[in-house]
Amino acid sequence: MRHRPLAVLLMLLALLVPTTPAHAAAPVQVYGAWHCGDDYCTWSTERDLAEFDAKNHWLIDRGDGRPSVNLVVLSFVEPLKLLRRTTDAGTVDGVPAGMTREIVQYFTSRGVRVMLSIGGITYTDAWDAALAENPTQLGLNAAAVAADLGVGIEIDYEQNTDPDLVGLQSFIDAYRSVHPYDATGSRPAARLTIDTAAGDRWLIDINRKATADWLRTDAPVLDYANAMVTARPSSASTHIAHWQEHIDGKSQFAPPVPPLAPAKFTAGLYVAYGRSPLPECTDFATSLQKATGDWVRNAAPHGAGTTAGLLGYMFWAAEKPSTRGLGTQEPDGCEGGIGAGATAYGVQVPMPPLRQS
Template sequence: MRHKGLLAVLPMLLAFLVPTATTATAAAPVQVYGVWHCGDDYCTWSTVRDVAEFDAKNHWLVDRGDGRPSVNLVVLSFVDPRKLLHRTTDAGTANGVPVGMSREIVQYFTSHGIRVMLSVGGITYTDAWDAALAEDPAQLGRNAAAVAADLGVGIEIDYEQNTAPNLTGLQSFIDAYRSGHAYDAGGTDPAARLTVDTAAGDRWLIDLNRKATADWLRTDRPVLDYANAMVPARPTSASSHIANWQEHLDGKSQFSPPVAPLAPAKLTAGLYVAYGRSPLPECTDYANSLQKATGDWARGAAPNGAGTTAGLLGYMFWAAEKPSARGLGTQEPDGCAGGVGGGATAFGVQTPMGPLRQS
């Protein structure tokens, strides 16, 4: 009788000791795993690139060593907003777009299943954003939408005005863009992908971040697809990066007016792969990289007032090829296949990118 009693209660004891599959929490997939790309001339893209020469310096992006791409997104950086508004053609620009951001370079990536976007702005073009938004933001939005349709790319808003940004003008830009490319939850139309860059945390670009979180990045009525938490001033520790990203999820209720919390499914996390003159583990050594050190947190980050699903969308890396005249860059023969490419393998990154989580 005692043996039968023990057998009867044994399953209940095991239930307390061993978590079942239904109670375990699965890590969210890394859906966006991309790199900002500065070309070979410090983010101007002002010369036409030969595709064979481009491949020699960037092959790691399309082949992590086993024939699979290291990323599923490349953001070509940067387009001058003022030249885009005026559809300028000059020595380095064709109809408002840097000549290096050619159809051939776009197709180099898309032929490998990698999504492409153009980043409009950057810190160098802050004044140009201000001027274009003051002049005709709706026309700027229409021009951006036309370029996106022509090249089959998305558009990233990188407006780094920390003091009194023209948010009314930026709203007009977004409205005009969306009149040509409606929000596409399924992600099938590359030109419908419209994103915004915010600071690493909530304490810089505050006005832009507040507006984006309140009006453009809501899960119940989304306008932009997601925000990128940009890299901080310099590489730092895993805990510091996580603290910055957590600020976006928490919001800033103590600010006046407050910054609302952001859904994890509306945020990517930025890390350096090129900084200074020494290779970073984020580029060359996934086992010792920040993407590995922060990966569990990023894939399990819980909503805290916005959204219903855990986990950020993924990672963005700054920046491929030659982002700075003073830095090492990400030159071949190996590029960042050992770091970024290693992460793509470890995280099981899907290429081509599938539909993104919406809540």
């Protein structure tokens, strides 16, 4: 009986001492920005490199010579023009005139990976039309552009009602016939990703198909998905709740949406919105990428995958994504937000091989 007080004391002390996590936090492997150019995501004008650098230098220099990101996604390519290899006032052989080899090399020469995004909400009808006309040729054209420029391709098909999933499957099959899935990530053109909604309640059919058939860890077809930004910036808890939906899936839907492995998607946040600077751009200490960082790096699998933690973050969007708002132009850019986050999270440049499970 004389040992009982000591035993009780030791039990109380054990409850007060924080436990060590069962796993180390996953590294932030993808830390990128969609880039809309200076004309609201059309990229219809070829840029002078000096002028481009004056507005975008923060992306390749966080203040100490290291890039702020390890990925830039040039947004957007119009699907129907890519299918038809259109050349007009703002397009060259199906690609926006501003998405030049020189712009790609501006980033890749600093170790920053580059991708082209096909679609966006403005080009939803164009996606429908291109998939109806010839999805296989669209996939082959995308593969040719990727090989020519040394970039990857992002699918941003934002059709919420009755998307053409058969056509989209044909597009992906055609692309993969030229650039097979590459787990090492060493071949830029083999990187093929897809955008889904912030959570599971929009773009449901696309999300269900992608999760069930293209983003499986045992038989991957696409490299990963981007959980896009919400309708407007929100709280850390709201963003986390959306991202958790992907991990959990929606068993109550008919048919259900299966769970997605944390290692198969990134979390999207605004870096430019409205007329006031966001902390995501200017102040990492008060930013959402800091407030959500522990969750993003430790989110546990819940039915798919074996490792904890999302792949990282994507930010919408560099330079001038809207006719309204400030954008992210120099002199300071987003060194204090995204750049500081890259340092805090130890983001590797170039991007390392991605976790596969």
